[in-house]
Amino acid sequence: MRRSLRLQGKKNFSRVYKEGSVVRSDYVVVYFLPASEQRVAVVVSKRFGNAVRRNRIRRLLLEAWQENHDHLPSGYYIILPRSSLLSVEENVWRSKVKELFHEWQWASGKNSPHCSAVL
Template identity: 40%
Template sequence: MITMVKRFVLPKISRLCQNKSFQAVYRSGKSYANKNLVVYVLPNKSANRRIGFAAGKRLGPAVVRNRVKRLLREAYRLNQDKFISGVDLILVGRQPLVKAKLVQVTKSLLELSAKAKLVVEKS
């Protein structure tokens, strides 16, 4: 018997897909960084939060870059309910993420999110 594994997939409305969308966030957005990653933030005109993930070629071959993006995606997935809406985000992995574990990535993401005021305040 074959069991189907349900994967988490960000809906298309929640993703930055086009190069021009990425470029707009890079050019006009504000950046926040720590040793593990960089977060670019640009307010958008909708109520949706859109996100993109990036890993530059300096990190290594495609296998390594894809792992970094998977780590970023998973850290975001686990904490997406803590982020505010109405922004475009890009998460860019840095060199230390190549050897990092998910716990470290999540901690870095939440630190930067707090610094960038992207975290929803608890009432």
């Protein structure tokens, strides 16, 4: 991922968490705050395993976002995997996360996201 697409800084994270909208699925939680540019961060806590496993989860979630980011509105995204992600096979949660980004729709004239599919 290009460095220019990374969401960085405590101030930006705090704004997204406080002012942003939230979309929850079975395997991820996505925070979104509309902005003039598109940036993303994936936050994987230590409960997901060692560094190798956390980095793999991070890479796969970024891959799912990158495949669909051209169709998503500009803004700041924070992607958090849920612990249920650990209880299923990798190909299952990867396909569900890709579906989430693919199915992501936006209410016209609103900044709050909603997803038409129950994932």
